[in-house]
Amino acid sequence: MLSGALIAGLGGAVVGAVGGGTTAWAMASSEAAQVDDGDAVDLNRSHPFYGTGHQGGISTEPQRHTVFMTFRLADAASARSLQTLLARWSAAAAVMQQGKPVGTVQPDNEVAPPTDTGEAFGLSPASLTVTIGLGPALFDGRFGLAAHKPAAFADLPTLNGDTLDPKFTGGELSVQACADDPQVCYHAVRNLARLGRSTVTPFWAVLGFGRTSAGPGQQTPRNLLGFKDGTRNIDTDEQYSKFVWVSGGDQPWMEGGTYQVVRKIRMLLETWDTDRVGNQQRIIGRHKKEGSPLSGRSEKDTPDFAAEDAAGEPVIDPLSHVALAAHENNDGVLIKRRGYNYTDGLDPNGQLNAGLLFISYQNDPQNFVRLQNRLGGHDLLNEYIRHVGSAIFAVPPAPEQGHYVAQALFG
Amino acid sequence: MVNHHSATRSGSRSGPWAAPVLAAATALALSACGSTGDAAKSAPNSSATNPNGVSTVNVTLAEDAGKDACSLDTKTVPAGPVTFTVSNTSAPGVTEMELLKDQRIVGEKENLAPGLDPVSFTVTLDGGKYQIYCPGAASEYLDFAVTGQAAATPTGTVPTILSQGTKEYSAYVVDQVNQLNTATKALDTAVQAGNVADAKAAYAKARPFYERAESSVEGFVLPGFAVDDNAGNLDYLIDMRESTPVDDKVGWKGFHAVERDLWQGGAITPATKALSTELVGNVGHLVTVVAPLQYKPEDLANGAADLIEEVQNTKITGEEEAYSHLDLVDFAGNVEGAQQAYASLRPGLQKIDPALVTTLDQQFQTVLTTLDGYRDAASPGGYRVWTPALRGTDAPKLTAVIQPLHESLGTVAQKVVSAS
Numbered sequence: 116m117l118s119g120a121l122i123a124g125l126g127g128a129v130v131g132a133v134g135g136g137t138t139a140w141a142m143a144s145s146e147a148a149q150v151d152d153g154d155a156v157d158l159n160r161s162h163p164f165y166g167t168g169h170q171g172g173i174s175t176e177p178q179r180h181t182v183f184m185t186f187r188l189a190d191a192a193s194a195r196s197l198q199t200l201l202a203r204w205s206a207a208a209a210v211m212q213q214g215k216p217v218g219t220v221q222p223d224n225e226v227a228p229p230t231d232t233g234e235a236f237g238l239s240p241a242s243l244t245v246t247i248g249l250g251p252a253l254f255d256g257r258f259g260l261a262a263h264k265p266a267a268f269a270d271l272p273t274l275n276g277d278t279l280d281p282k283f284t285g286g287e288l289s290v291q292a293c294a295d296d297p298q299v300c301y302h303a304v305r306n307l308a309r310l311g312r313s314t315v316t317p318f319w320a321v322l323g324f325g326r327t328s329a330g331p332g333q334q335t336p337r338n339l340l341g342f343k344d345g346t347r348n349i350d351t352d353e354q355y356s357k358f359v360w361v362s363g364g365d366q367p368w369m370e371g372g373t374y375q376v377v378r379k380i381r382m383l384l385e386t387w388d389t390d391r392v393g394n395q396q397r398i399i400g401r402h403k404k405e406g407s408p409l410s411g412r413s414e415k416d417t418p419d420f421a422a423e424d425a426a427g428e429p430v431i432d433p434l435s436h437v438a439l440a441a442h443e444n445n446d447g448v449l450i451k452r453r454g455y456n457y458t459d460g461l462d463p464n465g466q467l468n469a470g471l472l473f474i475s476y477q478n479d480p481q482n483f484v485r486l487q488n489r490l491g492g493h494d495l496l497n498e499y500i501r502h503v504g505s506a507i508f509a510v511p512p513a514p515e516q517g518h519y520v521a522q523a524l525f526g
Numbered sequence: 527m528v529n530h531h532s533a534t535r536s537g538s539r540s541g542p543w544a545a546p547v548l549a550a551a552t553a554l555a556l557s558a559c560g561s562t563g564d565a566a567k568s569a570p571n572s573s574a575t576n577p578n579g580v581s582t583v584n585v586t587l588a589e590d591a592g593k594d595a596c597s598l599d600t601k602t603v604p605a606g607p608v609t610f611t612v613s614n615t616s617a618p619g620v621t622e623m624e625l626l627k628d629q630r631i632v633g634e635k636e637n638l639a640p641g642l643d644p645v646s647f648t649v650t651l652d653g654g655k656y657q658i659y660c661p662g663a664a665s666e667y668l669d670f671a672v673t674g675q676a677a678a679t680p681t682g683t684v685p686t687i688l689s690q691g692t693k694e695y696s697a698y699v700v701d702q703v704n705q706l707n708t709a710t711k712a713l714d715t716a717v718q719a720g721n722v723a724d725a726k727a728a729y730a731k732a733r734p735f736y737e738r739a740e741s742s743v744e745g746f747v748l749p750g751f752a753v754d755d756n757a758g759n760l761d762y763l764i765d766m767r768e769s770t771p772v773d774d775k776v777g778w779k780g781f782h783a784v785e786r787d788l789w790q791g792g793a794i795t796p797a798t799k800a801l802s803t804e805l806v807g808n809v810g811h812l813v814t815v816v817a818p819l820q821y822k823p824e825d826l827a828n829g830a831a832d833l834i835e836e837v838q839n840t841k842i843t844g845e846e847e848a849y850s851h852l853d854l855v856d857f858a859g860n861v862e863g864a865q866q867a868y869a870s871l872r873p874g875l876q877k878i879d880p881a882l883v884t885t886l887d888q889q890f891q892t893v894l895t896t897l898d899g900y901r902d903a904a905s906p907g908g909y910r911v912w913t914p915a916l917r918g919t920d921a922p923k924l925t926a927v928i929q930p931l932h933e934s935l936g937t938v939a940q941k942v943v944s945a946s
Contacts, residue, residue, distance in 0.1 A: 189926065191892065226824050226939035313889070313930035316922070 154334055156295045161240035164209035165516040169371055171212070171244030172293050173451065173476050173510070174355055176330030178242045180297040181323035181455045182304040183377065183472060185250075185286025185506055186315035194258040196314045198525045203310050204247060204290075205519035208303070214240035217306050232309065235302035241294040245303055247520045248289035248375045248508025263524050265366040267479055268374065271507050274484065276491030283319045283379050283504025291375070291474065297324065319504065321379060323455025323472045335406060335414060338471050339382050339456050340499070342399050343406035346414055347441070349451040358449045361478045368523035371512030373476045376450075376483045379457070379504025382470040387499045398495040400437030408437060420444065436496045439489050450483055451476040470500065480507060580607045580648065583670075585658060587617035587638060594619040596660030598668055605653045605674035611646035614638040617663070621903050624659040625649065625670070629887060630869035631862070632656065637731070639903075652677035662901045680873045684945045688823040688874035695826050695870035696819060699739050702863075703809075703816045706735035710809045717784065717802040720794045729785060730852055730906035736765060736781070737859025740836070741829030741867055745819045748811060760815060763808045769845055780805055782848070789849035823946055826871050827938035830864040834932040837861065842924050844917050854900050855907030857924075861897065864935065865890050871942060878945050882934065889931040896927045 156179065162171050188197065207217045218230025254264035270285070292303035301322075308317050327338045328345035338344040349358060356362065361369045387395070392403055400418065401408055408418035410430045420438055422430040431438050442449050453476065458469035477483055491497070511521045581603035587596055594617035612623050612635045624634040633649045653676040658668040680687040709732035716724035740746075743761045751758020756766075756773040764780045772778045779801055787798040821829075840846040841857040868875075868886060876883050900920075902910045910916060 189930070191888070222940070224940045224943060226828065226943050228936045309933070312933045313885075316926040316929075 156242075158239035158241045158295055160242045160295075161213055162242060162244050164205070164212045164245065165514055165518075167513040169360060169373070170246050170510055170513045170520070172246035172291050173359065173373060173453065175242075175244050175293070176333060177326040177328045177453060178244070178293040178295045179324075179326055180295065180300050181291060181293045181326075181472070182297075182300040182320065183289070183291050183323065183455075183474070184304045184308065184320040185318045185377075186288040186290070186308070186311065187318045188253070188257075188287050188315055189313065192257075192314050194260070194525065197253070197258055200311050200314045201247070201521050202519040204245075204307050205514055207307060207310055208245035208247070211235075211299075211303050211306070212240060212243045212245065214238065214243075214299075217310070232302065232305055234305075235299050238296055238299055238302075241296035241299040243292065243294040243299050243303060245307070246289075246291040246293075246375070246510060248291070248510045249521060250285065250287040250289070250506065250508050252285070252287050260524055263366055263368060265361075265364055265369055265509065267364070267481070268507075268509050269480075271376070271480070271484065271505055274491050274502075274505075275488045276494075276497055276502060277505070278501050278503060279505050280503045283321075284506065286318045286506045286508070288315060289375065289377065289506065289508040297322070321455075321457050321472045321504075323457045325456040327454045327456060327471060328452050338454075339384060339469055340387060340395070340399070342395075342401060342403060343414060344454070344471075345452055346401075346406060349449050354449060355451070358482070359451050359476050359478055364478075368511060368521065369509060373451075373478055373510050374480045375508045375510050376473075376475045376477070376480065377504070377506045377508070378471075378473040378487075378502055380471045380473050381468070381501040381503045383499045383501070384467045384469060390499075397432050398435060398499070400431045400435030409435075418443075432495065434493050434495050436490070436494055439494055440486060445486060445489070448482045448486065450486065470503075476510070580609055582609045582611065585610055585612045585623055585660075587612070587614040587620045587623070587640075587660065587663070589616040589618070590664075593664040594662060596620060596623070596658065596663035596665065596668060598658060598670065601669065602671045602673060603651070605651060605672050605676075607648055607650045608672075609646050609648040610635075611644050612638060613644040614640045614642065616640050619662040619901070619903050620660050621908055622661055624661075626657045626659050627654065628869065629865055629872055629890065631866065661898055662903065666898065684874050684877050685823075687877065688871060688942055688946060691870035691872070691874055692821040692823055692826060695821060695867055698866050698870070699742050699816055699819065702735045702739040703813055706732060706739065707809050707813050709735055710806055713784070714802045714806045717794055718799055722788055722792060722794055725784075725794065726788050726850070727906055729781070729788060729850065730855060733781065733847075733852060733855055733907065734859035734862070737833075737836075737856040738863035738866070739816070740765065740860075741833045741863050742816065742819060742821065742825070743832075744825075746812060746815060748815065760808055760812050764805065764812065767840075767845065768848065780808070782846075785847065785849050823871060823874065823942035824939040826867040827935070827942055830867040830938070831932060831935040833860040833864040833867070834928060834935055837928050838925065838932065841912075842917075842921050842928070844912055844914065847912070850906070851911045851913055852907050852909075853912040854897070854909035857912075858897055858909060861890075861893055868935070868938070871938065874945070875938065875941065878941050882937065882941065886931070886934050886938075889927075889934055893927050893931055896924065 162175060164171065210217055216231035216233070216236055220229045220231045220233040220236050222229060251264070251268055251270050254260045290304055290307055292300040294300045294303070304320070326336050328348055329335045331350065335343040335346050349355060359373050361372050364370065396402055396409060405412070406414040407416055408431060410419035410422040411417070418431055418437055418441060420429070420431055420433070420441065420443060424430055438444060452473070454471050454473045456469070457472045458467070460468055462468040475483055491502070514520055514522060583603060584599040585596065586599070587594065589595070610625065610633060614620065618640060621638050622634065622636045623638065625632045632651070633647050635645050635647060638645070651672045653672050653674040656670040656672060658670050660666055660668070680690065709728065713725060713728035713732050716728045740761065746760040747753060748758035748760060756762040756776045762773070762776065765782070766778065766780055767782050768778060768786065783801050784798060784805065787794065787801070837857050837860045841853045841860065844851065844853050846856050847853045868890070872883060900910045901908060905911055
């Protein structure tokens, strides 16, 4: 690696097979000259589906795109059909993660419909990961799973600031497909939906086009507010063990699993865009360009919530997003954030309909609940965001080859 | 309108559609469909086998403690000719009765209203289990048994059985188009009389016949016209929608142009009358065109899947009946057409893939049960008006039941081709 980090804190690295690279980051005095080559993508990279301990798409280095879809079970669905579906989804995900189609795109028989829908044919694996989650309603007794419901697992309660739209709330199964090629993501979800057509019905879906979290060595990306997002994220194995992976829980089938919280957060971008930068920074608690805490100079500087300015006012507003979310102010609790920017085009009022598909992983859903209640009640940012969608899913560990996701539920 | 003939069938009429004239409709059952019965002028006798060897069954539709009940005076008759007489004494919510066997409509009566004279139809039945279906009744399906000699199990090779099914389906299409012809003339009578209300009602009654038959739309081409000439494309002339790109040379005409005048304009103009006259003429041509059509088994399979595709692409979306919002009437017509095409393949398919038959039977039943929830005897055509508001709340529910059926029907063609 060349001596790239010309600006402290921007430790860019090339992901994938290349194994190293440059961080050709121009001097800060010339904004227009900044070049992003810190996140080169190797589309030939693939992740295994089986035998990885935890499902992919959680601690996996964040890919650039996602398609997220929730499903509801058909009225006629049975435990058997649910089991079959999870098995077929697992097998299909494994194949697609290798960049292969699910069955033929060109049947020999001219009157047969193609099995695979075809739009990813010839595309590279693009680091696809498929993450399958189970909603709380699956454990209501219809499928004989009530006894397998983890004590910690339930629908999220109504949280402070919730303005949820029922059209984007809940779901009985979730599929998160992440890849560095958006068409690969779309193909994965579309084909799983098709495989499940007699058992599940698609409920709501979000197309995420830019990651808002970084893995080791990746640059911290920006959300649609224009701020870096995900700077102080869960990073180390120790943190994953402590805050993400379920261990020693009441349900053996969830050992090594985690809970996925999904929030569709609409941003009121037009008004945000015309807010003065000083106020934007006060709301977030960080500098816009560098991403450094208002108390520091570089992105990775630890925020100093005690710092005061000359007038004796706190440098970081206690109601800023950073202050309210910081683990220092939340009993040390961290959650793994792995979200994406999304857009739904324009809303009926002609405004940009876009925001953040917030996805977090944690071994105790209450960690999210406490954090969001705090943010929802006080965050200065609330003036510019609306939580319009919400769901929670249990994400079992990855299956071994020859097995399938959540198989232990159907012993 | 199914607008796919030029894209999928390069050989046009010289393809499988133009084979020799079908000698005769062989399906005794289908010949009983719909219009063969005569209104019974006298009160029917109690159920019995009369001296001519014809059994009689009385079906009564009556309001009972707030619910519409469908009842039979006998649940068992011997094999042979059976006359069903249907009386609607007081059930406003039931307007239709069907006799079913293995998904096939063996006989039916529609437009049943309280106070009208009883109507009857006679069919010759083999032994076996049947169902009486009274959509909208408290108990919609009643078991009905015929004792004695069962129909010979289809014998011969699978291709032979499938081929027999295609002949039965031909007869079904001919029957539907003949009924379409009658219903279109009734529409024209109301239009020429300038009666908007009657014309709307007649329009709603005519539409299902076309929607049931249009799976064989690829054959709906007038002799002597190129396959890409809309002037000879009866599907275009009869059923094109405004949303379809209009062919300037031919213009916009047919059912939906009349629909626009009746619902959007709310008036019958000389232009409306001319459209109606032309529609009658084109439906008359269709009667001639469909008579000799023959089908391969995969044509039935593709046709059934195409009809369900139509449901998704133009009915649930509200595109088909953009002015009258009678899309659910057409929806039901498409489903029935698909079901009858499937029923014609079913004996053969049973030998090829019994599990698929079980699945398809269930999926058709799920769709029909869901659709029953939208029946409304007070609405034109017997189903709730598919307003944008209703569509907004209910379209996902209908999509959810129709897609699995479509997925399964999409696999039938390859099965029957492999077996043929």
